[in-house]
Amino acid sequence: MKQTPWLAFSIDRSAKTPVFEQICSSIRERVISGDLAEGTKLPPTRVFATELGVSRSTIITAYDQLVAEGYLRSVQGSGYMICALGEVELAKRITSKRIKRVDEQTRLPIPFQASQPDMRLFPHRQWAKAVARVCRTNPEAMLISNSYFGNIQLREAIAEHVSEWRGIDASPQQIFVTAGSTDALEICLRTLVGTGDTIGLENPGYQPMRQFAEAHGVAVSNLNVDDNGAEVPRTSSTARLAVLTPSHQYPLGGAMSPNRRLEFLAWATSQDAWIVEDDYDSEFRYAGRPIPAMAGFDHVNRTIYIGSFSKIFSNSLRLGYVVAPEALIDRFQATLKRFGQRASYMPQQALADFMKSGEFYRHLRRVRRTYGDRRKFLLDKLARDFTDFGSCVDHHAGMQVVFHLKEGLKDVEIAKSAAEIGVATQPLSQFATGKTGHNGLILGFCGISEEEMNPALNALKDCFKRHLDRR
Ligand SMILES: Cc1ncc(COP(=O)(O)O)c(C=O)c1O
Incomplete structure (x- = not known):
């Protein structure tokens, strides 16, 4: 079998990141950087498993994950190949100066939209099978x-x-x-x-x-x-x-x-x-x-x-x-x-x-893991780079965090400026009635990946700076 040097990478078995996720990240990075062009075929699962010294099911899990994320598609009889999808383009398009508002057509999530799951992780294949089974065996159950x-x-x-x-x-x-x-x-x-x-x-x-x-x-x-x-x-x-x-x-x-x-x-x-x-x-x-x-x-x-x-x-x-x-x-x-x-x-x-x-629970556990990583990434960034503007309390739960603003920064004004550059933050004060003193931004972390968060955070930081300078 022909070698596939562009996929050669080593697996770090001492790392906390599961092996299948290491494989996913490596392929994701290469798609984003353009190393793997649209239409490129991936090695068959059995061959790739042998090459990496991992089980075939690990490779299948990694490929399926990337199919769910939209990086790969599976073609009957031909295996898996790279597809060019909007989410990859988004990472390239976003700049810290201006985050382009994602239009309806591409259906990509807007950075930090609250209460928004990442529907790109939806288990399409497994769900399609479940629906097809009902259609085949018990169609009345869908209609009556x-x-x-x-x-x-x-x-x-x-x-x-x-x-x-x-x-x-x-x-x-x-x-x-x-x-x-x-x-x-x-x-x-x-x-x-x-x-x-x-x-x-x-x-x-x-x-x-x-x-x-x-x-x-x-x-x-x-x-x-x-x-x-x-x-x-x-x-x-x-x-x-x-x-x-x-x-x-x-x-x-x-x-x-x-x-x-x-x-x-x-x-x-x-x-x-x-x-x-x-x-x-x-x-x-x-x-x-x-x-x-x-x-x-x-x-x-x-x-x-x-x-x-x-x-x-x-x-x-x-x-x-x-x-x-x-x-x-x-x-x-x-x-x-x-x-x-x-x-x-x-x-x-x-x-x-x-x-x-049990398919539902496999999905639930998987998204919970992904959202947990995204939450940690966002909180770490906010704690490291945003201390001039406010702080978060980590409740280890949910789909969004509240970034409580320092005096002088007004949530409604910042949310408005952020919306103009395509970043969706919700002003905390708008969830309250009367003078409660709540002043913060609600940042959803589930809908977008760490790579997509990065430029959006840079843009948000610029936005904060502009508001601080204006005071
Ligand atoms: C506190 C709370 N309750 C209910 C809902 C609505 O949930 P559903 O989409 O199931 O109607 C939301 C949506 O974000 C929510 O934040």
Whole structure:
């Protein structure tokens, strides 16, 4: 077999980076630098495995990863070859002076967009197989909904998921499939409160929830957030329900202390109120053990749990779920029958199979590893090169970090300038109501790779400098 000297590189077995990732990085670098041109064929997996002295499955994993990232394509009968995709061009196009806004056509992520998973890592091949299998073996399951509450097999898979990952013991009957967590939040409001009622919302917090409540004539009581999490409503408050993000406060990032959780449960019991736990991204924890969901240790059954597939799987799938306490099953069923099911039925059976086969978890673990690396990269850079402008608190979780700005720098102004050069930062102050003093930038780290972050960070730094000089 002909030698392939351009792929010759050594594997560092003492490195922490897995071997397959070392292979990926090496090929990625060569594609970006132009060493490997579009159409170049890669060695067959068996040959390459022998050449490197690794197992064939390691090479297959590396190639599959690069296919998912868009660097390679697999051609039936011909093996793998390099493809020229926009993401590679982006790395070349970005300059520190001007980050070109990525247009709709290329569909590349905008640097630092918050709550944005990297859909280039989506397991297309495995998902396509799961969908094809349902089409072949059980096509009715894609078209004919047999329940207002979601596909029963998906509800079973979700029951297992929340038990394993979030410590929640629930039967499939307690689970209702929704069109993402925003829909789930709306279903909770429709079920549990009416016009004129008051609900407690974290401040700062998730703005679409506040807008929905206000649009439906529900009064909002602000729950300010301190180091232990959201503050418990006062006993004089008439709040019927509190919406919380206890595992990972949105957008600040901390976890609610155990004591504060108990205070909330005591409040809900004494006021005959409910807690809605919005757990939209808590599978993404990068150090230590996952923080158990509040619903997992709620022995008074006052917590309604909301989860979503938008962040951990696909934001365009629009699927999420509610886990209701048994006492509320009838009320949730009534809401869904009255307002109808908004979740798309078509992908539900395939998703159930995908979860049960373990493919879903392989993907989840893989993106969690990638996002963990990206998070570390961003935090290291901010700690090293951005100390003149502000600082971050590392909560080891989630999809974004908050960069708290130094006095004199205003988040809204900087976010505006950054947007003009194609960098998407969200001003923290816009997530808060009233004078909370929050002044920072929310930086998403999941949607773009380390290579793509670099020029965007340079551009952001220039932007900070310009604002400092203007003072
Ligand atoms: C706190 C919070 N809740 C809910 C959502 C919405 O999730 P979904 O896309 O599942 O509707 C988001 C989206 O970023 C969020 O940040």
